[in-house]
Amino acid sequence: MTPDNTIRVGEYIVIQKQNYRKLHKFNKPDSCINIGRDSVNLTGIEGCRFHSVFKLIPKGGKRTKEFSVQLTEEAGDLKDEIDVKTSGTDNRNIIDDGQSQKLSYSEIEELRNDAKKASDIVETLISNSNTFSNKTEFSQEKYLRKKEKKYFEYVQILKPNLRMISEIMYKLEPGKIQNIRIDTLSQIITAVNIQSEGVHLLYDSGSNGLLAAALLSAIGESNDGKLIHMHPGNMSQKQALLAMNYKEEQSSRCVSVNIYSVLRQYYQGCDIHDTNEKTDHNTMKRKAESPVIQSKIPKLEENLEENTETKPDTEEKAVDNSKTKENDGKPKEFKKPKWHFENITAAELLKGKVDSLVIACKEDPQNLFDELMQFVKPGRPFAIYYTVAEPLQKMYMNLKIRSNVAALKVTCNWMRNYQVLPDRTHPEVMMNGASGFLLTGYVLK
Structure with missing residues (x-):
């Protein structure tokens, strides 16, 4: 077994050239990556240690923009070499x-x-x-x-960590991670007091897996920690989560489920994806206890139909499998997809209540919080992130008159980067000052 600090095929790596960093999945030993206008072939980095430095060797003459890499001791500093x-x-x-x-x-x-x-x-x-x-x-x-x-003719291969991934994604396109900066990420983790034990609930509708990666990192490799990662779509966004290269033992602690599907499973004890059960639509609607679920039934079923068509383990595929006969002439049983068991697992965890709640959404946070707060244990914290302040301000006023929440606070993180050089220390002229707003508090009952 190769050590954790060794570059391996199939894992994510960070390639750094001076102050420029790029996240890349090292799929095959001879894969290529574009760094600016240059194309760099990564043949030879497999098996090397992280933080190794490689010199760019031009292919076919100096005029080409294609390079191979050669392991070297350290990158040269132009200022030190020139007198x-x-x-x-x-x-x-x-x-x-x-x-x-x-x-x-x-x-x-x-x-x-x-x-x-x-x-x-x-x-x-x-x-x-x-x-x-x-x-x-x-x-x-x-x-x-x-x-x-x-x-500059050197690159360095780094091991991805949460800070690197957050900074790379924020610098590349902050809108894809809901403008969540690394300082806001740390405030969320601190506010909900994520620990290695207990069950933690996250609803995320567009941070590209960054929040799930951060919470799972805080949970660590404990045998008792679990993360329920709810999302609104057919498939969860997991790029940042996958980029952390978590071991199977740790990544299995994150249960990713569609919010409508798992709530249906929780309230009715059955998943409408289950092809072995035929449940009447009116009966399901009458049994559902959640107002959000009742209002989402038509949309839920539409989403689930699309989900069935797009996922690899579809109902149609299960039906086709049922036509195959065993040697004894009996039909094969349906092979239920992974999300079916994840819904069951998440529903069972919700019945035991969770130790924290994090919501980072693009929808109205009030409805989501009203539905999900019932799963939070008394005295446990919650944090709601939104890119603008108005929905959280309105929600703050609505929650202030209730008796089931306490210690409400709306905050805004504003971090300023500084250039620190001799006789030239000043704030950076160009920077993005937006990183959303947080509503934090505690659930009482």
Whole structure:
């Protein structure tokens, strides 16, 4: 068995080139990944340790954008390799007229083809620059960082963790994870006091599995911890959850279920997916105790019909299997899909009540909370996340007059990034300040 800190096929990895990071599933030993405009073949990284550094080797000459990788000791630092001897006191007399570089474009391209490393290219550019020696020390450093970014020839393979995945997804497209930043994620985990024991309930309608990954990480590998991951669609979003590369022992603690299907299972003791039972629609509607379920019956059945058509273990497939005869002439029994047993497992866990409730939704949070709070044990916390404040403010006023909740609080996380450099410490000019709002409290009864 390979150690956990070894790069293995079939798992997710994080590829870092300077400050740029990309999440990638390493499906096969010779897989390729695009880093900017470059295509990098990952042949040779399998079996290496995480945090290993690889040098990019051009394929078919320097002009190509295709690279292979070669294991190396460490990445070179351009600033350390180039010795800058003189610098100016200010940049007021420097005129950017496009004529400061003596080398032509064709000569620079030829230099790139002949040079063995990036420092050789940059040193030649500096020696042929009319203005570099007159720039201030800060301007020279900025120039070197800019050239290093252009000619940097190393990548590092990192092991995914929750912070990396959160930052990558937030930087790539925050709307796909409901603008949940890493600081908001930590506040949610703290507010509901996630522990390694007990049962925890999550309703998530669009964080790409980030919340489920965070809560499961907090639960850990305990034998007693369970996470019920409810979602509104046919299939749950699990990219972040899968990217954590959890072992089967830990990933099995997360039970992903459709919210309408599991509530039907809870109230009526049967799943309408079950092809062995024929339940009359009016009878099911009359038995259902939940107002939300009653209002969702037509939509629920429509969703479940679509679910049956799209899932691999469909009712139609089960019927086809039933036509196959065993050697003794008896028909085979239906092979029930995985979600059928997950619904049963989740319903049984809900009967024993849960120790915390987390809701991160795009729908009206009030109806969801009213339906799910009955499954929370008295004295246990809840946290509701929403991208804007108004629904939570309205919900706060509605809950304030009730006697079954306490310690209500609406908060907004606002984190500011700072550039910290000698004599140049200031907030970053460009940053996204939106990370949603939280309504937290405790269920009393």
